[in-house]
Amino acid sequence: MDLETKALLLSVGSVQLAGPQEEGRPSTAGPSAGGQSIFFQSGSRLVRLSVVESSPLHLISLGQGVALIKDALEVARGRLVKPLLHCPDQAYITVSERCIFDCKFCAVPKLMGGIKTGETVLRMVEEAAQTGQLRAISLTSGVEVSPQAEARKVAGIVRDLKRFDVPVGVSISPFPGVNQLLKDAGADEVKYNLECVDPEIFSRVCPGISYQEIMDALEEAVGIFGRNRVFTNIIIGLGESDDLLRRSIDELTGMGVIPVLRAVFAHPLRQGEVQMDRPSAQRLLELARYLKKALEKNGLDGGEALTGCYRCTGCDLAPGVDL
Numbered sequence: 001m002d003l004e005t006k007a008l009l010l011s012v013g014s015v016q017l018a019g020p021q022e023e024g025r026p027s028t029a030g031p032s033a034g035g036q037s038i039f040f041q042s043g044s045r046l047v048r049l050s051v052v053e054s055s056p057l058h059l060i061s062l063g064q065g066v067a068l069i070k071d072a073l074e075v076a077r078g079r080l081v082k083p084l085l086h087c088p089d090q091a092y093i094t095v096s097e098r099c100i101f102d103c104k105f106c107a108v109p110k111l112m113g114g115i116k117t118g119e120t121v122l123r124m125v126e127e128a129a130q131t132g133q134l135r136a137i138s139l140t141s142g143v144e145v146s147p148q149a150e151a152r153k154v155a156g157i158v159r160d161l162k163r164f165d166v167p168v169g170v171s172i173s174p175f176p177g178v179n180q181l182l183k184d185a186g187a188d189e190v191k192y193n194l195e196c197v198d199p200e201i202f203s204r205v206c207p208g209i210s211y212q213e214i215m216d217a218l219e220e221a222v223g224i225f226g227r228n229r230v231f232t233n234i235i236i237g238l239g240e241s242d243d244l245l246r247r248s249i250d251e252l253t254g255m256g257v258i259p260v261l262r263a264v265f266a267h268p269l270r271q272g273e274v275q276m277d278r279p280s281a282q283r284l285l286e287l288a289r290y291l292k293k294a295l296e297k298n299g300l301d302g303g304e305a306l307t308g309c310y311r312c313t314g315c316d317l318a319p320g321v322d323l
């Protein structure tokens with residue numbers, strides 16, 4: 001699968017399955033939580049697609065492997081990859097599947113899912129480690145009570161997870177002091193999601209959350225965790241302009257932060273609450289190429305990531321891996 005084909009698949013973002021033999025896997029993380037998805041590998045590139053009955057992409061089984069079909073034409077041929085926990089080679093675990101915040105693109109607050117104890121997380125990672133495939137651990141979490149309480153809980157879990165001797169990444173809601181807390185616990189990488197780079201849109205789609213506090217935490221994180229160890233998700237398709245996206249990419253990479261450019265997923269539970277336009281393949285390609293140049297200019301490399309989405313690359317065109 002070449003870069004353009006991956007961009008096309010990401011711009012669609014979904015697939016329908018031919019039969020029960022190709023079952024998707026449930027996701028508990030982030031905006032697309034609650035749905036099923038598949039991981040499609042072709043050559044060195046991996047793409048994650050949500051399973052949606054009305055998708056224009058169809059997955060069909062071949063004698064060996066599978067193919068993706070659109071408008072009766074084969075788009076790509078490859079194989080399905082079984083995730084370990086959420087994604088391949090990683091135990092990627094959502095600790096609290098609920099949130100006191102109400103970001104308008106995210107399904108987590110609507111789903112009101114479970115809260116995992118430290119023991120549950122440890123058991124899940126232990127089982128993942130027994131497969132021999134565990135290369136990294138990524139923890140994410142909604143906010144059950146407060147960002148501070150969530151961070152203390154996650155930090156305690158990180159301490160326990162260091163026994164597995166693989167890198168641990170953490171993505172939680174930041175606040176002053178979060179970086180030292182996670183560093184002391186033994187986290188290797190952090191991700192604090194800016195979500196939307198347009199401050200006006202941000203205030204509408206992430207009510208009650210401070211954009212500046214996230215930026216401050218990201219800036220401090222680079223000093224504490226180092227370069228190539230700090231990430232932020234930026235959603236593409238909430239109505240933000242490409243001009244603003246490019247300026248934010250420049251600002252973030254200038255700070256030493258690696259942005260993850262993530263196509264918006266219009267979750268059915270959030271229909272009508274906020275503008276969510278899946279970006280075209282062309283838009284994804286142009287922004288990914290801009291990001292690649294900005295990373296290079298600032299001496300950053302997504303291919304160096306130890307955990308999380310740059311390690312996985314299923315949902316994005318990842319500079320340093322895909323291009």
Ligand code: SF4
Nearest residue numbers: 087309312313314315
């Ligand atoms: S890129 Fe990130 S969000 Fe997407 S499947 Fe991989 S780990 Fe999950």
